[in-house]
Amino acid sequence: xxxxxxxxxxxxxxxxxxxxxxxxxxxxxxxxxxxxxxxxxxxxxxxxxxxxxxxxxxxxxxxxxxxxxxxxxxxxxxxxxxxxxxxxxxxxxxxxxxxxxxxxxxxxxxx
Numbered sequence: 569x570x571x572x573x574x575x576x577x578x579x580x581x582x583x584x585x586x587x588x589x590x591x592x593x594x595x596x597x598x599x600x601x602x603x604x605x606x607x608x609x610x611x612x613x614x615x616x617x618x619x620x621x622x623x624x625x626x627x628x629x630x631x632x633x634x635x636x637x638x639x640x641x642x643x644x645x646x647x648x649x650x651x652x653x654x655x656x657x658x659x660x661x662x663x664x665x666x667x668x669x670x671x672x673x674x675x676x677x678x679x
Contacts, residue, residue, distance in 0.1 A: 601619075
């Protein structure tokens, strides 16, 4: 499970970096929107302004989830099963909300 937690942590770091970088440059990360969809986008700057801050927030939560998992798995800061379940449920909720934002953005900005 430590490998899984490290992957989530790395993904979170990438998403925070990409969210901030692409928000500033008003671009969209190709990991979120494919190049085919981006070619049909009516307003890339508005899409970036809408989606990239949410990407950074999701990435930050991935970092927290990964850190908690690594600390728990390595025994540096063991958590109870209840805490682990709460973190997992929170991760799923945040992921579902982020997915909703991506779908909403596609409906609004991609024709």
